[in-house]
Amino acid sequence: MPYAFWTFRLLAFAFLMPGHWGLLAVLWAGGDCWRRWLPPEGELLRDETLQDMLRRCGLAEAGLWLSDAKAKGKANAGFAGAPWRRRIVFSPALCQGLPFELQTAVLAHEAGHCRLRHEEQWLAGGFFFWMALFALMAAHWGVWPVAALTVAAWVAVRQGRPLLAPLRRRWEFQADAFAAAQVGAEAMAAALERLEEISPPAPSAVVPYHPALQERLARLRSL
Ligand SMILES: [Zn+2]
Secondary structure, eight states: HHHHHHHHHHHHHHTTTTHHHHHHHHHHHHHHHHHHOOSSSSOOOOOOOHHHHHHHTTTTEEEEEEEOOTTSSSEEEESSSSSGGOOOEEEEHHHHOOOOOHHHHHHHHHHHHHTHHHHHHHHHHHHHHHHHHHHHHHTOOOOHHHHHHHHHHHHHHHHHHHHHHHHHHHHHHHHHHOOOOOOOOHHHHHHHHHHHHOOOOTTTSSOOOOOOHHHHHHHHHHH
């Protein structure tokens, strides 16, 4: 799929640049949305209590999924699907390792990301990035300027993580606070502690997008 995806992107680039750079940016940003909003792998997880929590979080239309596609054996949760058809995804290791009442807290945290529209903000940022890049390319159209801008954009994406980390970390604190409003700060803190026990974060994460456990616990206890 990535091969076909990038072939399509390059063909769109070849046909639309430099005259239609705005349309190209829309198409590339649309591709980012499409990739992130694909239906998740896995199976439907039926549980009335968890579904009820989703309703309380304002996500009555969302569903629950069990999938190991992204977690790859680790205890992890996330969300997938388009904003109007969200799926909260639990990994099997999370379901096995986390007591049920703490699963509710994790669910509320993920629901918080959805309700606070963190992904939409991220994708909007991507759209403006493509707009700026293609506008610059169109204004300096030529083999060498375009090659230089391509390399510069690639380096910016690779090296820009430290600059974006504070924003991503703020979103984690916001999702924790959202969950604490639903299940209580103590339950959210207990879920984070248990998750760290069963799936410690990789020490190689140089720029962790998730704040350290102690920082998150301190924030939760200050609410
Ligand atoms: Zn989160």
